[in-house]
Amino acid sequence: MTDRRVNRTKRQIKKALINLLSKKALSRITVSEITELADIGRGTFYTHYQDIYDLYHSLINELAKDLLDIFSRYYSQATKDNNFIPLFQALSDYISTQQDILTMLASKQNSELTISYLQDRFKHELVNYDNSNGLEQIIGNIYGVAGIFGIFIDWLQGKIKASPEELGEAIGKFANKYWVMD
Numbered sequence: 048m049t050d051r052r053v054n055r056t057k058r059q060i061k062k063a064l065i066n067l068l069s070k071k072a073l074s075r076i077t078v079s080e081i082t083e084l085a086d087i088g089r090g091t092f093y094t095h096y097q098d099i100y101d102l103y104h105s106l107i108n109e110l111a112k113d114l115l116d117i118f119s120r121y122y123s124q125a126t127k128d129n130n131f132i133p134l135f136q137a138l139s140d141y142i143s144t145q146q147d148i149l150t151m152l153a154s155k156q157n158s159e160l161t162i163s164y165l166q167d168r169f170k171h172e173l174v175n176y177d178n179s180n181g182l183e184q185i186i187g188n189i190y191g192v193a194g195i196f197g198i199f200i201d202w203l204q205g206k207i208k209a210s211p212e213e214l215g216e217a218i219g220k221f222a223n224k225y226w227v228m229d
Contacts, residue, residue, distance in 0.1 A: 053095075056087060057095055059085040060081060063080075063085040065106075065148055073100075076099055078093075114165070115168060117138055118134070119172075120137070121134035121137055122134060130219070131222035132216055135222065136212060136216060139211040139212070139214045139218070140212075149199075169196075170188060173191075198214075
């Protein structure tokens with residue numbers, strides 16, 4: 048069991064990183080800035096993370112794990128029922144609860160690392176889940192993941208005006224129409 052103090056310290060460090068990422072690119076952030084904002088010593092930072100990129104990947108891995116857990120929970124039933132609405136409503140709900148951090152991570156200055164990594168995790172999951180051997184299936188999965196991520200990014204950036212429920216239902220209806228195999 049992890050010590051509460053360790054968890055609290057890690058939360059402080061991640062919160063400091065998120066705060067700084069809202070102001071500048073990851074490559075311009077220093078460990079000193081993080082430790083000052085988190086009110087910890089450099090040694091404490093290095094006890095938990097190798098460097099800023101290790102911290103960043105830890106943050107992204109947590110988000111990816113949460114998103115993939117939702118995917119795993121709903122995808123099988125969605126394909127059985129030919130109904131993707133519950134899957135996309137669950138994803139939209141989660142994304143809306145993490146909107147601040149995801150909006151910041153999807154910003155132009157930070158998006159390349161974040162979105163690419165998350166998309167790769169989803170592509171890998173889909174290929175493994177569907178046992179995709181055919182080129183057409185693999186292309187379909189890659190295309191679908193890129194499209195869905197694009198929709199969520201546009202939504203986070205305010206380019207699509209919809210509540211989480213409306214967005215999840217609309218994406219689900221689209222998936223039902225174009226992804227369901229007879």
